[in-house]
Every structure is written in structure tokens, then in C-alpha cells.
Amino acid sequence: MGLYNFLTLQFGKLIVKVLQLLHKGAGNLPGLILLGINKNILGYFKVDCPIIAVTGTNGKTSVTNFVNHLFEQSGKNVITNKLGNNLDTGIVSLFLKLCSPTGKIHADYLVLEIDESHVPVIFKKLKLETLIVLNFFRDQLDRNGEVETLILKVKSFLETFQGNVILNADDPNVARLGQANPENKNVKYFSVEKYKYATDKIHEVGEGKFCPVCGEALEYEYYQYSHIGRFKCPKCGFGDNEIYLKVENVDLENRHFTVDGREYNINNQSIYYVYNMAAVCAAAKLYNIDGDILRDTLDTFEVNNGRMEKFSIGKSNAVINLAKNPVGANMTIRVMNETGCEKELMFVLNDNLADGYDVSWIWDINFEVFKDVTRVITSGRRAYDIAIRIKTSGYDPSKIEVYPDLDEAVENLFSTDGEKFIIANYTSVQPTRMAVINYIEKNQREK
Ligand SMILES: [Zn+2]
Incomplete structure (x- = not known):
């Protein structure tokens, strides 16, 4: 390491220290500053341990947290970007916080959530051992451009990659990556057996109608979501892959499935979550994680960051789910419909920088399929936009209430008993969680 790099590193560590003294999270800022000064800085950290990266449109944070938990429970020292700072700036910040003065990172494993578009950027500089790819959906178009561009970025990285690649065999956009490097013998696919609510026709907007290899229309036996x-x-014949890990006997009502003949309980009732857990199981299999550790993790571990997070208050149950795109929102609506009883929905929509200013994606959400939704509350900076979108779907406007103020929205949501679902987009999910938590605490104090 040259003197210049050494000094840059010390400067970066100083920024982190100052931010910590000010009680500000390191987040992306130190990385942003350092990459501005020295764009090669990522290459100067000394990482000797294996790196496992998780990418894809939806589910990265959850899968990263689960894989991290598996290794920790196995007694390993793991470094991870748990909170999802998944761009190169976030990774540099994380390393600055944890490295020695000479840039050495001490850990048994690095488990990193990486934004799809940053996979080639980051792993040009760091040696990756395993890449897990979950799915590709339209998301945050402002920043990422077309889905196809994104897939091609990951594909170009994989063309020369020799390490492990764990792919979702049931997403054609992901499965195609298995052909990026015919020389790589370490490509492994996971799949989930057809579940009870799978359909013959596609119900939501989707990518991947045509074969990525020859352009022919793909034939579907069934759609999971x-x-x-x-x-x-x-x-x-594209799509006919040998499956390394298959999740079978999916029972969402009783929340379990089997893998390799062994039954696992899970914490959630959505097929989307089952796919995340399939990726986790594939990672566990690849790294020979003890079966009991896997079982306990799937049974009890919860990420609690607004990804299908559950809350109880009095005679109400609420589930908060992040939705950054139509697929995420449609998934929650699907879970709502699969829950037989009456329910209420709160939708919180912001349009801050990280959300993308364009909220037109809400027009691709399937509000038309609503079943037994007795009331809708909307909130956030674009509370009126989402209210109008839901009204346009044919939903009774007299049952829609708009409260741009989040605390007021939460208070009104819990003014009735029963099942509640809350959909919140990227920058609204944490404020929404906090508003719900504050409401619950305030209510308990008053009792
Ligand atoms: Zn084909």
C-alpha cells in the first residue's frame, strides 16, 4: 500500500470516528467522500476471508440477514451490511469502520447485500466466492434503467467469474445467468415446488415473457407469483436446469416446507418469503451449515425491519411490508387475499430521492383483486396519489381515508380492531415502523 492510499484510509477512518462522535450512522457518507478522493480505494482493503454476496431486486436484505445469522450461529465471525447500504459507497463505509489502520478486515466470512448495478463495480476490486441472485423485477427505474440493462451488467461480470453462483431457477431473468460462463462448473439452481395458489396465467405485470437465449415465447406450466x-x-429447451436445492410441500397455512426430506417451520405465510428461504437453504447446503442450525434459524429468526414484520396491539394484528415496486406491493395484496378474513390496508407512499421521484409504478399494482378489504388509509408525501390510484381501481371511495401525517394515519388505523396490513415504500418504511412502535408504546403506558 502506498503512502497516498494509507493516508486516504486514515482520513476515511477519521470521518467515521467523527460521525460516530456526532451519533450519526456511518451509512454511505465516508465511502462517498473516499471514493471521490480515490476511486480505487476498495481495492486497498485486505480481505482474506470468503465473500458471499446477495443480489436481486427484492429480498436482498432478508436473505443477507438470514445467511449472516446462519454463520453466526455456527460460531463464525461475520461482517455484514445488515442495514442494506448496498452500493460501493456503503461497502467502503462499512470497511472503514471495521478495518485495521493498514486496511485489513478480520472476519471468517463477509456476507454482503449488493445492489444489482454495483456487482461488477465492487467485485472487480474484491474477490467474490459466492454470488446469490434472487430475482429481477422492475424497480426504481430512475436509477437503474431498464431491467435488461441491469441483468446484462451482472451477466457481463459472470462471464469471467469462476466462483459459486446460486440462482433462482424459477425466474427466467435469473436462470439465464447460468449460461453466462459455460466454463464455470459451480452454478447451482434453487427452485420451489408449485404451491397451492399458483396460477395458470400471469396475474401481475412481469418480465421475462420471451426466451433470453433464442427469443421464442416461453411456455409456463404455472406461475407462483x-x-x-x-x-x-x-x-x-431453456429452463430445464438440474436443481441443486428444491423446496417441496409448501404449506403456507401451517407455515412449513420440506427440503431434502426434512421439514422446516417458517415464520411467514408468503410465497415470496419461501423463495427467500429457498436461497438461504441453498447457501446453507453449499457451506455445510448444521441442519439443526438451519432449522432453528428458519423457525425463529426474524429480520424485523419492515419486511413482513408483525405487530400486535389489543385486538389488532398488523403486518408491515416494504414495497419498492409493483411486485412487492402485489405480493402483500396476495398475502392479504390468502388471509381469508376481513382486513384493512394502510399504504404509505413517499417520493424522496431514494424512492425515485416518479411514482407511476403504483399504476401497476393490482388493487383490482382486493378481497374483503373494509377500509384503506393512505399516508406519506404522495398520500393523495395512492388514494386516487386505489379509487381508480374501482374500490369504494367512501372507504378511503387520507392522512398525510403518519402519526395521525396510524392512530386512525388502530381506531378499529382486526387484521391490518401496511404497505410502505422505501423511505417510508422505517418512519412507518417507528410510528407504529410509538403508538403501541404510548397505548401501553396509558393502560
Ligand atoms: Zn429458447
Whole structure:
């Protein structure tokens, strides 16, 4: 390491220290500053341990947290970006916080959530051992451009990659990456067996209608959700992959499934979550994680960051789920419909920088399929936009209430008993969680 790099590192560590003294999270800022000064800085950290990266549109944070938990429970010392600072700036910040003065990172494993577009950027500089790819959906178009561009970025990285690649076999956008480097013998696919609510026709907007290899229309045996399902190209046979890990006997009502003949309880009732857990199981299999540790993790571990997070208050149950795109929102609506009883929905929509200023994606959400939704509350900076969108779907406008103020919205949501679902987009999910937690605490104090 040259003197210049050494000094840059010390400067970066100083920024982190100052931010910590000011009680500000390191987040992206130190990385942003350092990359501005020295764009090669990522390459000067000394990382000797294996790196496992998780990427894809939806589910990265959850899968990263679960894989991290598996290793920790196995007694390993793991470094992870738990809170999802998943760009190169976030990774540099994380390393600055934890490295020695010479840039050495001490850990048994690094488990990192990485934004799809940053996979090639980051792993040009760091040696990756395993890449897990979950799915590709339209998301935050402002920043990422078309889905296709994004897939091609990851694909170009994989063309020369020799390490482990764990792919979702049921997403054609992901499965195609298995052909990026025919020389790589370490490509492994996970899949989830057809579940009770799988459909013959696609119900949500999806990508991947055509074979990425030859352009022929793909034939689907069934759709699990969005464009995820059992597909095959009638012309070239694309989609016929050997499955490394298969989740079978999915029972969402009783919350369990089997893998390799062993039954696992899970914490959640959505098929989307089952796919995340399939990726976790595949990682566990690859790294020979003890079966009991895997079982306990799937049974009891919860991420609690607004990803299908559950709250109880009096005679109400609420589930908060982050939705950054139509697929995420449609997933929550699907879970709502699969819950037989009456329920209420609160939708919190912001349009801050990290959300993308364009909220037109809400027009791709399937509010038309609402079942037994007795009331809708909207909130956030674009509370009126989402209210109008829901009204346009044919939902009774007299049952829609708009409260731009979040605390007021939460208070009104819990003014009735029963099942509540809350959908919140990227920058609104943490404020919404806090508003719910504050409401619950205030209510308990008053009792
Ligand atoms: Zn084909």
C-alpha cells in the first residue's frame, strides 16, 4: 500500500470516528467522500476471508440477514451490511469502520447485500466466492434503467467469474445467468415446488415473457407469483436446469416446507418469503451449515425491519411490508387475499430521492383483486396519489381515508380492531415502523 492510499484510509477512518462522535450512522457518507478522493480505494482493503454476496431486486436484505445469522450461529465471525447500504459507497463505509489502520478486515466470512448495478463495480476490486441472485423485477427505474440493462451488467461480470453462483431457477431473468460462463462448473439452481395458489396465467405485470437465449415465447406450466414459476422454452429447451436445492410441500397455512426430506417451520405465510428461504437453504447446503442450525434459524429468526414484520396491539394484528415496486406491493395484496378474513390496508407512499421521484409504478399494482378489504388509509408525501390510484381501481371511495401525517394515519388505523396490513415504500418504511412502535408504546403506558 502506498503512502497516498494509507493516508486516504486514515482520513476515511477519521470521518467515521467523527460521525460516530456526532451519533450519526456511518451509512454511505465516508465511502462517498473516499471514493471521490480515490476511486480505487476498495481495492486497498485486505480481505482474506470468503465473500458471499446477495443480489436481486427484492429480498436482498432478508436473505443477507438470514445467511449472516446462519454463520453466526455456527460460531463464525461475520461482517455484514445488515442495514442494506448496498452500493460501493456503503461497502467502503462499512470497511472503514471495521478495518485495521493498514486496511485489513478480520472476519471468517463477509456476507454482503449488493445492489444489482454495483456487482461488477465492487467485485472487480474484491474477490467474490459466492454470488446469490434472487430475482429481477422492475424497480426504481430512475436509477437503474431498464431491467435488461441491469441483468446484462451482472451477466457481463459472470462471464469471467469462476466462483459459486446460486440462482433462482424459477425466474427466467435469473436462470439465464447460468449460461453466462459455460466454463464455470459451480452454478447451482434453487427452485420451489408449485404451491397451492399458483396460477395458470400471469396475474401481475412481469418480465421475462420471451426466451433470453433464442427469443421464442416461453411456455409456463404455472406461475407462483409475477413471472416466477415453472417455464420452458419450446424451441431451445431453456429452463430445464438440474436443481441443486428444491423446496417441496409448501404449506403456507401451517407455515412449513420440506427440503431434502426434512421439514422446516417458517415464520411467514408468503410465497415470496419461501423463495427467500429457498436461497438461504441453498447457501446453507453449499457451506455445510448444521441442519439443526438451519432449522432453528428458519423457525425463529426474524429480520424485523419492515419486511413482513408483525405487530400486535389489543385486538389488532398488523403486518408491515416494504414495497419498492409493483411486485412487492402485489405480493402483500396476495398475502392479504390468502388471509381469508376481513382486513384493512394502510399504504404509505413517499417520493424522496431514494424512492425515485416518479411514482407511476403504483399504476401497476393490482388493487383490482382486493378481497374483503373494509377500509384503506393512505399516508406519506404522495398520500393523495395512492388514494386516487386505489379509487381508480374501482374500490369504494367512501372507504378511503387520507392522512398525510403518519402519526395521525396510524392512530386512525388502530381506531378499529382486526387484521391490518401496511404497505410502505422505501423511505417510508422505517418512519412507518417507528410510528407504529410509538403508538403501541404510548397505548401501553396509558393502560
Ligand atoms: Zn429458447
